[in-house]
Every structure is written in structure tokens, then in C-alpha cells.
Amino acid sequence: MSSMEAQLLRHAMLWAREAGTLMKKMLDDELHIEQKKNDSDLVTQADRRCEELLRNRLAQVYPGHWILGEEMDGGIDSYTAFKQRGGGYGWIIDPIDGTTNYIHRIPHFAVSIGIVKDGQPVAGVVYNPLTDELFHAVKGGGAYLNDARIQVSQKERRLSEAVLATGFYAGDWHEESEALPQIKRFVGSCRNLRMNGAASLDLCWVACGRLTGFWHRGLHPWDAAAGSLIVTEAGGRVTDRFGAAFHLAMDSLVATNGWTHDEITSIFLMDVEESYVVWRDKEEKAFKS
Numbered sequence: 001m002s003s004m005e006a007q008l009l010r011h012a013m014l015w016a017r018e019a020g021t022l023m024k025k026m027l028d029d030e031l032h033i034e035q036k037k038n039d040s041d042l043v044t045q046a047d048r049r050c051e052e053l054l055r056n057r058l059a060q061v062y063p064g065h066w067i068l069g070e071e072m073d074g075g076i077d078s079y080t081a082f083k084q085r086g087g088g089y090g091w092i093i094d095p096i097d098g099t100t101n102y103i104h105r106i107p108h109f110a111v112s113i114g115i116v117k118d119g120q121p122v123a124g125v126v127y128n129p130l131t132d133e134l135f136h137a138v139k140g141g142g143a144y145l146n147d148a149r150i151q152v153s154q155k156e157r158r159l160s161e162a163v164l165a166t167g168f169y170a171g172d173w174h175e176e177s178e179a180l181p182q183i184k185r186f187v188g189s190c191r192n193l194r195m196n197g198a199a200s201l202d203l204c205w206v207a208c209g210r211l212t213g214f215w216h217r218g219l220h221p222w223d224a225a226a227g228s229l230i231v232t233e234a235g236g237r238v239t240d241r242f243g244a245a246f247h248l249a250m251d252s253l254v255a256t257n258g259w260t261h262d263e264i265t266s267i268f269l270m271d272v273e274e275s276y277v278v279w280r281d282k283e284e285k286a287f288k289s
């Protein structure tokens with residue numbers, strides 16, 4: 001851990017708490033809710049004001065660092081935007097991860113701040129202001145919940161023992177989507193499955209042992225920049241859904257305690273193999289007809 005990255009983490013923790021205070025204050029006001037891409041993709045003035053606060057703090061203290069945020073950069077391809085940011089230090093922020101939970105006062109939402117250097121996470125903070133739980137990590141320095149060091153669960157060593165979480169977007173719930181078959185596979189294979197609605201917090205729950213694992217498709221860099229590092233620093237494993245090394249330009253993620261990881265990724269590989277068989281059979285039938 002460099003002194004620079006330790007300093008960045010201290011500022012990220014301070015600003016996450018400041019954004020969390022604003023978030024709580026605005027819960028008492030009448031929220032103005034807007035729809036983005038669909039009925040389940042929502043934004044409030046609290047999202048925008050919290051991101052504005054964070055951007056202002058960054059501009060004052062680290063004017064040479066680049067920023068990628070959900071509300072001001074979310075209208076473009078986030079993966080392209082991430083790749084275009086270039087090297088050096090950057091801040092990837094989600095002012096309110098779990099906006100739907102926030103709107104409905106479900107206490108599972110957070111501000112997420114990931115700090116990267118040359119595209120790789122070096123520090124991360126995820127703060128839930130309602131529970132006052134601040135998860136944080138710096139590369140090489142371990143993972144913490146407030147002042148206590150955390151680690152992934154060592155109890156669940158088979159998928160049948162695992163409590164997992166996932167998330168899907170509204171557009172995934174249609175007849176030809178892979179979402180429903182995957183849900184069925186996991187429900188039949190693990191102890192229980194949750195859909196909590198805030199990827200950054202779910203990753204932190206893996207890191208502290210509340211969940212055995214988490215998977216998601218269609219993530220953006222701001223969903224995983226902080227949480228993926230926190231899991232890794234807590235002794236967990238993070239890859240894409242097929243087991244390849246994870247990086248923030250990927251749109252799928254599997255995070256686990258390590259023991260159950262290969263069983264989970266094997267389910268996604270099985271889906272690919274079955275899709276290939278279906279495609280091959282269709283091609284052969286078309287060729288013969």
C-alpha cells in the first residue's frame with residue numbers, strides 16, 4: 001500500500017460519509033423520481049446531488065484525476081467510457097447504488113467509490129448510511145468493515161451449502177432470456193438465493209461472509225470498481241462468469257468465498273455448451289431440409 005493510495009482512501013471514506021449524510025437528509029424530503037431506460041431504471045435528485053457533491057470534492061482536491069460516474073456518464077456506453085479515460089488515477093462512483101431500494105426505504109443501498117490506477121482498482125469504499133456500515137479496502141492492505149478486518153466465509157465449501165445473491169435488469173425478464181434458466185439452475189443447486197438490489201453492497205456481503213457468492217450480468221464499472229477489490233482483499237475470488245480474470249470493462253462478474261467458485265462458473269459454462277448444442281441441431285436440421 002503506497003502512502004498516496006492510503007491518502008486517497010481516507011478522502012474516499014470522508015466523502016462517502018458526506019454523501020451518505022446528504023442521502024439520508026433527502027430521504028425526509030419528497031423525492032422527485034425520473035425514469036431512465038425503463039420502469040425499473042430510476043433516478044432521483046438525490047442521485048444527482050450526491051454525484052455532484054463527490055465531483056466537486058474531487059475537482060477541488062485532485063483536479064488531475066479523471067472521474068466516471070453513473071448519473072453524468074451513464075447515458076453513454078460505460079465500458080467505452082472507461083476505456084477512453086486512459087491511465088493515471090481515476091475515480092469510479094455510483095452516488096446511490098440501489099436507487100429503487102432507496103426510493104422505497106429498503107435499507108440496502110450505498111454510495112460506492114472505486115479508485116483505479118491505470119485501469120486497475122487500488123482502493124474502494126462502499127457506505128450504507130442507514131446502517132452506518134462503511135466497507136473499505138486498499139490493494140495489499142486487507143478489507144475492513146468500519147474498523148474491523150473482514151474475510152470471506154470459510155464455512156460453505158460446496159455449492160449446496162451456499163447462500164448466493166444475484167441481480168437482473170427488467171429487460172432480462174423475457175421468454176428468450178438466459179436469466180430464468182439460470183435462476184432455476186442455481187435455486188436447485190444452492191441453499192438459498194437472494195436478489196437484494198445493490199451490487200456493491202452484495203459484493204461487500206460476500207467479503208464479510210454474509211453471502212457465499214454473488215453473480216451478475218450487465219454490470220457497469222461503477223457497480224463493481226469498489227466491491228470487487230473489497231472481496232479480493234477479504235480473501236475471496238472474482239472472475240467473469242466463465243472463470244476468466246475479471247477487469248472493469250467486463251459486463252459479467254462472479255464473486256465468491258473461493259471454495260464454491262468453480263461450481264458456480266461451471267453452471268455458466270454448461271449453459272454455453274447447451275446453447276451450442278441447440279444451435280448445432282438447428283443448423284443440421286436446416287441443412288437436411
